[in-house]
Amino acid sequence: MAETHSLQDMRQQAAVAAKVFIQRDYTKGTVCQFQTKFPSELETRIDKQQFEETVQTLNNLYAEAEKLGSQSYIEGCLACLTAYTIFLCMETHYEKVLKKIAKYIQEQNDKIYAPRGLLLTDPIERGLRVIEVTIFEDRS
């Protein structure tokens, strides 16, 4: 029954009990990575392993977006030669991965988090600073 509720309905109808913020992990530098430490507020709602897997997958996706590889170098050099005007017409590799991330978060919310009264907010909406997990009041 919970699966048929839309996420927006849940946001409007259910009361927000708390919000947990997963902060950035800077041990590897300025690349976008989030801490995988399991917050204590979520202990009653979700499996620790499940949550850590979600965060780890997100970390891997962000690492893929910022990877310094041959593709990014080719894109960078081509952009330089055209005085960076190709950025106006072409979607960058980073943007493509961000779309993948948005889709993954949507999928995770639908399958795993919404049935447990949780909602993950895409970090891009918070300036890639935090993963905001909204905990809704448990009405069951």
Added chain:
Amino acid sequence: MTSCEYQQIDPQALPTPTPAPPPHHGNDRDKREEPKRPRRKWQVFPGKNRFYCDGRIMVARQSGVLPLTLGLIVITSGLFFIFDCPFLVKHLTSCIPVIGGGLFVFVVITLLQTSLTDPGILPRATPDEAADIEKQIDNTGNASYRPPPRTKEVLINQQVVKLKYCFSCKMFRPPRTSHCSLCDNCVERFDHHCPWVGNCVGKRNYRFFYTFIVSLSFLTAFIFGCVTTHLALRAQGGKGLVFALQESPGSAVELVICFFSVWSILGLSGFHTYLVASNLTTNEDIKGSWSGKSGEGVTNPYSHKNIFINCCSVLCGPMPPSLIDRRGFLPTDESVQTAGAGIELPPLAAKSEINVEVKCLDFAVSCTG
């Protein structure tokens, strides 16, 4: 509120990841006095920036001497094409205006991109986030409010780095981020605020800035060389330099401008080449963060220890997206709260935006009336 239609909302269909205004306006119309179109985020942006073309273009509030920079480049190049090119094409080669034209176009495009691009502004923390951070720090449970401590230490590649708390943006600044007081924004990988370009130079526009100063040094040196050759050719046969200058007065102006600017621009290009090769920012270099002044074993934790890789990562790395989502729509509950009794335009609104708003109101009134 109690509608029985449950639909999965597909975020891929929405223009932005933020929730779109609800499709049914039936209940909302009773609450609001006039029908309002959802506002875009740039209209309520807290920093000191100006936005044009409905949020597509942004500049710092103080444009500095950008008109002067643009004017100098256009005037010098214009004089070059008018006064020097005809003579040099006749006496030397027709490649000269082609090369000059190419360099000029490159310089202007990269200058505009440096000025009009988001340098890597970090959006301010939401109230919930700010409260959460303060709660984490203030764990004594003391009732009296005291400001959160200013620093937090993290270990980056075995190097201790202090993260400072930004009181304006209400968050701990990520490494290499600095708050620009002129623009009132935290900018990632903050290099410096350049008055010539009228914008901060940060993570997203550093490559444009670097390309701009390098191509400008080529252009200045090229024009300087061509003007000198032109005057030398004219002064041949015992006619003298004064005669040559009288024949081509524009060249005198170019000579003066180029002579005084070529040294500073070449110097700046050289300095930034050094910064790129060691993956440093101007800010870090000036403060001496990694020069070892504060103790032994202090090295730059962000450097890849290889000049080639440093250059590639700074100049050819992946282009990060803009984090401030200027053209995204505000969630309707927020815009209703901030609007107050009527439609209040924020002080940042440009005149063009006011006209559009007025036209939209007229249109809306004509629809309902």
